[in-house]
Amino acid sequence: MTNPNPHMLSGFRILDLTRAIAGPTCTxxxxxxxxxxIKVEAAPDGxxxxxxxxxxxxxxLHMIQQSLNKKSLCLNLRDADGMAILRKLVPLCDVVVxxxxxxxxxxxxxxxxxxxxxxxxIILCSISALGQTGPLAESPGYDYIAQxxxxxxxxxxxxxxxxxxxxxxxGDVSTGVTAAFAIAAALLDRxxxxxxxxxxxxxxxxxxxxxxxNVHQYSGSNGEISHKRNGSHMGYICPxxxxxxxxxxxxxxxxxxxxxxxxxxxxxxxxxxxAGWKTDAERMTHTEEVIITIEDWLQxxxxxxxxxxxxxxxxxxxxxxxxxxxxxSHPHLVERGTVRTVNDRVAxxxxxxxxxxxxxxxxxxxxxxxxxxxxxxxALLSDLLGMSDDELSALKKAGVLHEKNx
Amino acid sequence: MTNPNPHMLSGFRILDLTRAIAGPTCTxxxxxxxxxxIKVEAAPDGxxxxxxxxxxxxxxLHMIQQSLNKKSLCLNLRDADGMAILRKLVPLCDVVVxxxxxxxxxxxxxxxxxxxxxxxxIILCSISALGQTGPLAESPGYDYIAQxxxxxxxxxxxxxxxxxxxxxxxGDVSTGVTAAFAIAAALLDRxxxxxxxxxxxxxxxxxxxxxxxNVHQYSGSNGEISHKRNGSHMGYICPxxxxxxxxxxxxxxxxxxxxxxxxxxxxxxxxxxxAGWKTDAERMTHTEEVIITIEDWLQxxxxxxxxxxxxxxxxxxxxxxxxxxxxxSHPHLVERGTVRTVNDRVAxxxxxxxxxxxxxxxxxxxxxxxxxxxxxxxALLSDLLGMSDDELSALKKAGVLHEKNx
Numbered sequence: 001m002t003n004p005n006p007h008m009l010s011g012f013r014i015l016d017l018t019r020a021i022a023g024p025t026c027t028x029x030x031x032x033x034x035x036x037x038i039k040v041e042a043a044p045d046g047x048x049x050x051x052x053x054x055x056x057x058x059x060x061l062h063m064i065q066q067s068l069n070k071k072s073l074c075l076n077l078r079d080a081d082g083m084a085i086l087r088k089l090v091p092l093c094d095v096v097v098x099x100x101x102x103x104x105x106x107x108x109x110x111x112x113x114x115x116x117x118x119x120x121x122i123i124l125c126s127i128s129a130l131g132q133t134g135p136l137a138e139s140p141g142y143d144y145i146a147q148x149x150x151x152x153x154x155x156x157x158x159x160x161x162x163x164x165x166x167x168x169x170x171g172d173v174s175t176g177v178t179a180a181f182a183i184a185a186a187l188l189d190r191x192x193x194x195x196x197x198x199x200x201x202x203x204x205x206x207x208x209x210x211x212x213x214n215v216h217q218y219s220g221s222n223g224e225i226s227h228k229r230n231g232s233h234m235g236y237i238c239p240x241x242x243x244x245x246x247x248x249x250x251x252x253x254x255x256x257x258x259x260x261x262x263x264x265x266x267x268x269x270x271x272x273x274x275a276g277w278k279t280d281a282e283r284m285t286h287t288e289e290v291i292i293t294i295e296d297w298l299q300x301x302x303x304x305x306x307x308x309x310x311x312x313x314x315x316x317x318x319x320x321x322x323x324x325x326x327x328x329s330h331p332h333l334v335e336r337g338t339v340r341t342v343n344d345r346v347a348x349x350x351x352x353x354x355x356x357x358x359x360x361x362x363x364x365x366x367x368x369x370x371x372x373x374x375x376x377x378x379a380l381l382s383d384l385l386g387m388s389d390d391e392l393s394a395l396k397k398a399g400v401l402h403e404k405n406x
Numbered sequence: 407m408t409n410p411n412p413h414m415l416s417g418f419r420i421l422d423l424t425r426a427i428a429g430p431t432c433t434x435x436x437x438x439x440x441x442x443x444i445k446v447e448a449a450p451d452g453x454x455x456x457x458x459x460x461x462x463x464x465x466x467l468h469m470i471q472q473s474l475n476k477k478s479l480c481l482n483l484r485d486a487d488g489m490a491i492l493r494k495l496v497p498l499c500d501v502v503v504x505x506x507x508x509x510x511x512x513x514x515x516x517x518x519x520x521x522x523x524x525x526x527x528i529i530l531c532s533i534s535a536l537g538q539t540g541p542l543a544e545s546p547g548y549d550y551i552a553q554x555x556x557x558x559x560x561x562x563x564x565x566x567x568x569x570x571x572x573x574x575x576x577g578d579v580s581t582g583v584t585a586a587f588a589i590a591a592a593l594l595d596r597x598x599x600x601x602x603x604x605x606x607x608x609x610x611x612x613x614x615x616x617x618x619x620n621v622h623q624y625s626g627s628n629g630e631i632s633h634k635r636n637g638s639h640m641g642y643i644c645p646x647x648x649x650x651x652x653x654x655x656x657x658x659x660x661x662x663x664x665x666x667x668x669x670x671x672x673x674x675x676x677x678x679x680x681a682g683w684k685t686d687a688e689r690m691t692h693t694e695e696v697i698i699t700i701e702d703w704l705q706x707x708x709x710x711x712x713x714x715x716x717x718x719x720x721x722x723x724x725x726x727x728x729x730x731x732x733x734x735s736h737p738h739l740v741e742r743g744t745v746r747t748v749n750d751r752v753a754x755x756x757x758x759x760x761x762x763x764x765x766x767x768x769x770x771x772x773x774x775x776x777x778x779x780x781x782x783x784x785a786l787l788s789d790l791l792g793m794s795d796d797e798l799s800a801l802k803k804a805g806v807l808h809e810k811n812x
Contacts, residue, residue, distance in 0.1 A: 021618050033591055053622060055627055061622040062618075062619060062622065065622055130738065131738075131742050131744075134739075134741040135737055139723075140723040142659050144646070145723055148648075148656075148726065149725050149728055149733070149738070149739070151729060152574055152576075153648065155730070156562065156571075158564070158567070158570065161564070162638040164563050164570050166561055166562045167561040167633055168558055168616045170580070174612075177615075178763065181586050182765075184587055184594060185414040185439055186765070187594055188590060188594060191597060195767065198767075199763060199764065201763060202744075204739070205762040205764075206583075208733065209579055209760075210576045210579040210759075212427050212471070212578065212579065213459060213468060215730060216470075219734060220467045221461055227573055228573075230573060231568075232571060233571070234571070234573070240550070241550070242550075242554075242559065242570075249560075249568050251553075251554040253548050312545070317545075317548060317551055318551070320555075321554045321559045321569060322554065323632075324617065325624055327555070327556065327614065330555070331540075336540040336610075336611070338556075338610055338611050347626070350626045351624075352617075353615045353616075353621055354611065356612045356614075357587070357591075358537070358538075358607070359606070360518070360606075
């Protein structure tokens with residue numbers, strides 16, 4: 001059970017009670033950075049993600065994406081012996097991470113007070129949609145529910161339609177990363193103080209934290225400035241947003257000093273100093289005309305790539321709006337490892353997002369395995385709890401331990 | 407210069423060369439959690455955010471939001487003496503954080519190799535839009551440019567229109583938090599190995615990391631499954647999305663087992679078993695009808711709150727789509743500190759997002775100050791570099807040091 005991949009977080013052991021996306025993202029950050037993560041999966045099916053994203057085998061790509069370098073311990077958590085094993089593991093772990101609905105850990109006899117009795121300096125990280133406290137704490141939560149309460153949903157989409165929701169788990173994932181940071185900070189704290197703590201990280205709070213100006217400008221102006229969603233364009237500088245080009249869309253950020261560069265690109269140098277077009281504030285008063293001017297010009301190009309080439313040649317900050325399909329083979333994303341190729345022992349080769357942290361000392365590791373369900377039952381329980389082969393067989397026979405090649 | 411707010415990260419000192427949003431978010435995470443963050447601001451104006459969000463005073467709420475508990479050192483970085491001071495501070499700092507365009511640190515003589523000569527175990531964290539490596543590394547970058555390259559923009563908005571962009575700095579902020587995690591992990595690593603490292607964290611990678619299924623499903627299905635943006639609704643379960651109600655919008659997540667709860671709420675129990683309405687897959691084939699049924703029913707309520715009350719009473723996961731104005735006084739967000747009130751010594755009282763990490767050992771601190779420009783010039787340079795009052799006066803007179811009450 002030695003860790004073959006020394007990395008920044010090697011030497012820490014995490015008891016991982018999470019499921020779905022936000023929690024598993026947090027523990028995967030640790031697993032991919034060398035920590036020993038014991039993913040506890042409820043028998044008989046394990047993490048719900050094992051049910052999704054199957055292509056040509058019973059192996060879930062969703063599970064693989066979330067479980068790289070984790071160890072799977074598949075336990076019957078409705079059985080007293082299963083719960084007893086869980087409790088015996090706590091003293092051997094630095095951190096417990098969970099994302100049950102608030103209140104469930106207490107019902108399982110595993111709230112912070114109970115965990116502290118098992119290990120006094122334990123760090124417990126609780127991840128949830130709306131938080132462990134406050135009147136909504138026990139409401140059922142998903143990413144989009146937290147997003148709506150955070151005032152983020154109201155800021156996405158056309159102003160005259162119902163808001164749009166991003167088709168990616170932005171809140172889940174960024175909350176998982178925030179929780180990973182909280183745990184790392186708590187581990188640093190433990191070096192100094194010898195103490196653990198209970199961390200409470202919510203998707204709601206992480207989304208709300210993304211309002212870089214909306215909250216303070218509304219508050220500071222006593223409600224006079226009230227930013228609204230503004231479709232494809234920013235609401236207070238112009239031009240800045242998504243523009244329709246031939247064969248696709250492009251992002252152009254030609255506000256402030258970049259406006260002159262765009263005018264040069266368009267061959268319209270006279271617009272730099274034209275009344276009504278000089279400043280962002282002036283251009284904001286007739287954004288529609290500005291957008292039409294740019295989109296008409298973009299039609300002169302055969303495709304998005306040639307429009308981008310022209311904009312880049314003039315120093316205009318811009319980007320093609322890539323589809324997911326296009327990202328997978330884009331030279332920059334491939335070279336950086338933003339997209340990575342995993343070669344799973346069952347599901348074979350496929351692409352998924354890379355780890356978002358690059359370090360000169362720890363190059364990306366593309367050999368991480370995701371565990372089969374219950375793959376590490378025996379190794380973990382014999383190594384950590386000293387269980388004998390006979391005990392392990394008996395637990396398996398009794399259905400307390402479970403394994404399956406998926 | 408003792409730190410009056412002991413917290414998880416007390417004892418670490420960060421040299422903060424960042425500006426705008428992503429970088430300052432990273433260092434603010436450290437400052438709010440007790441680290442000593444020396445924010446280096448270029449004379450004479452300091453961080454560009456000092457120019458925005460002013461209401462009734464010359465004090466920028468934007469700067470306050472990003473600078474709580476930081477110390478401001480305002481230096482002329484075009485002056486050899488200014489740069490010499492910067493270099494003398496490096497050996498006294500655990501971490502240097504910067505978010506210049508890749509290549510600028512090298513031109514300033516402060517790339518990782520140069521910093522290592524000043525302090526061998528230094529941790530350098532470089533934050534950028536598109537990363538330090540790859541063909542696009544030196545392109546100018548903003549949140550929305552990275553978002554477009556990450557395939558995220560293509561997943562937001564109505565399928566038949568140009569994509570929408572969220573009016574909040576989701577990429578900047580979540581990248582700042584990811585960088586904070588990277589630094590905390592590197593500090594943990596330094597305890598074990600005694601070594602520093604160079605970290606490279608990009609908005610592009612952090613956005614791409616949010617594709618929980620889009621990339622692996624496209625890849626695993628050889629392009630057969632190609633999720634597209636789908637407006638206000640999820641693209642593969644139904645009903646799940648934003649629905650227009652009386653006086654506002656609501657998020658309803660009534661997929662899978664929650665469908666029966668919604669049917670009960672609507673007083674339409676027959677729909678649970680009706681052919682074509684039973685499963686998400688069936689409902690996906692006529693989503694428009696499902697949406698109209700729900701939105702028609704929602705019109706029966708006088709307002710959003712009464713619709714939410716009914717949905718909650720039936721256990722349907724749901725949320726009101728709050729405007730930013732509504733979030734500021736929402737009891738849950740206020741009680742949790744998701745929104746917090748800051749009382750600035752110059753700008754007075756206003757609201758901004760709270761710190762997203764809650765700990766039982768370190769309750770939220772609402773007394774943090776943001777620095778005046780150059781406020782800590784003298785204290786920092788006398789304490790850390792042993793400069794005399796005469797030296798400090800001379801540097802100020804020469805314009806190497808600068809301060810202003812903003």
